[in-house]
Amino acid sequence: MGNGVRRTTFRERYANLHRHLRTNILSGEWMPGDYIPPENELAQSFRLSRPSVRKVLNELAEEGLIRTLHGKGSIVSEPDAPSTVLRLFWGMPSFEFEAINRIVETFNRSNGRVKVEMMQVPRETLTAATREGAFPGPIKPDLIGLANTLFFQISDREPDKLLKPLAWPEAREFYEPYVRAFSHRGKLWAAPITFAPIILVYNKSMFDAHHIPYPDESWTWDELLKTSRALTEYDGDQAERYGFSFTASVNRWPLFVLQNGGTFVEGGEPLPRDERTLEALQFTADLMYKHKVSPIFSTGKARTGEELFLRQKVGMILTSYTFLDQFEDIGFDWDFVRFPGSVTDAGFGIATGVGISATCQSEQAAMQFIDFMTSESAQSDLKANVCSIPCRRSVAESRELPHPPVAGDRYYLFERLTEHTRTMKDLGLTYGQFTELDNELGLLWANVESVDGVWSTLQDKWRSCK
Structure with a gap:
């Protein structure tokens, strides 16, 4: 051997x-x-x-x-005047924009031959370009910063209309689930830059006031529900505070299914009648309507749960590492743990990446920038300034490199979560199928349809389309 x-x-x-x-x-x-x-x-x-x-x-x-x-x-050599100017369209959260922009400025200072101009664009611009297969208007990007959720949408169509495949030997140095998140049909279309596991954040001060033990690794959904009930307070019919906030976000609710050992595809067929999947989705609705320990908002702003948490109107939320940056100096103690699983230790994560636009005329220069963004120095800079985790494994796991103090001692929890992490592309559904499922589940979370009804509607529809 x-x-x-x-x-x-x-x-x-x-x-x-x-x-x-x-x-x-x-x-x-x-x-x-x-x-x-x-x-x-x-x-x-x-x-x-x-x-x-x-x-x-x-x-x-x-x-x-x-x-x-x-x-x-x-x-x-001494650099000459910039010979190539690249436009980077960035459609990610504003608090990551500043950190990325600092890295762009460092690249521009150290590289006189290529200059990158970073432009923050609305997510809707990237979504519209994905839908139409091209960017509208005269200004075209050379590089695109995108979330894995957007790439999931792109991969359901023809990725080469918006992106160029990457020849990137560094991929083996990065976390495999997030390389996979930007891959399609054997090709890599964007280099993963940062990732953020979904976690349970809780208000320690609120737990202390009610003499409730903090969440730990032994927690299941039973403990989650029991504690949510203890933290929830009503004044008549008016909720003063909720114990937990369920958010019907595509980056949140799949974790319930995964943590319950459920599946979305079986034997190549989408939406099998898997009892663990149906049980998990029913549990999310029961948190709002049966147990009344979670606010009811099946639609609305994406970060409503985080806003309620900041106002101490909810004791526990599902969020990602990305949003931990918001929790600095908020006036009360808090911490985070792995989201409790009923059956399995599965995780769910989101990621950002950078790809080369299909309209780029300077592919070699664009690749220089991607090499820089994924280098140890740039990844170390990201680790020091944002709570999202750098995708380069050696940087992320190094105890010698600083991370944001706001994340505290729990920062390295991601190491345990990453082993079993899946992203949206790993669920087995196409983007179109996932979107239809999410839309139908909106009826469940609005309490006008049962989970069985959602499944029957989609199974009948997809069966008739074969």
Whole structure:
């Protein structure tokens, strides 16, 4: 038997050296005038011959990144005026925009050859482009920052109308569920940048006032319901406070099904009559209508639960790491744990990525920026400034690199959650099927349809379409 160590090919070692040198130059790790390590040192480190190392250096010299001093070695060149300007359309939450923009500015300062102009665009702009297969108007992006939920929609159509597939050997250094979230038919269409598991956040001060033990790993839905009842308060028919807030968000409710061991596809057929799935969805409705421990809002603003939590109108919420940034200096103690599962330890997560637009005319320059965004330095900067987790595994799991103090000691909980995490693309449904299911479930959460009725309606409809 082998020792399990994978041998790299010459092509991979050659590409690794090229990427290593380029990243150090473009990231600003090596400044203009700095010497490149000697050829014999690079040859030994990357297990290449000196002629192969010299060929890599010649390629970088042709790009204008380095120049050779006879008898002394190679140094980083002074950058010329930017020869390429790229537009990055970013459609993610505003509190991540600032952190991403700082990284863009660092890239622009350290790389005089390529400049990136970042534009925050409404999510609706990206959604409309996905629907129409093109961006309207005269301004077209070269790079697109998108959520995995949007890519799920894109992948249901023809991804190559909006994005170019990536040749990205770094993928193995990133968390596999989130690489998978931006992949389709064997191709990667965006490099994952950050991810955020869905977690249970609770008001410690409220628990203390009611002498209720904090949630822990032993919790099931029974404990969730029992504690929600204890925290819920009514004044007659008027709710003063709810114990838990269920939010009918596509990034939240699937976790109930996964944590109950349910499934959306069986034997290639969508929506099997799986009792665990139906039980989980019924439980979400019962929280609002039967047990009355959760506010009733089947539609509305996406972050209503977080807003109620900030006002101490609810004791526990389902949210993601991304929104922990909002909870700094809020005036009461809080913490977070894994969402309790009735049967299994499954997790659900969301992610952001950056892809190259199909309209980009400077693909090599765009790839330079993606390499920079996924480099250790940029990923470390993200880790220090936002609660979303960097997708590069070595950076995310490093105890030497700082993370936002607001996340506290629980920050590394994500390590346990990631092993069993799934994203929307892993549920087995197409985007069209998932959207129809979500729309029908809105009737369940509005209390005008049963979960059996939802299933029967969709099964009959999809069966007739075959």
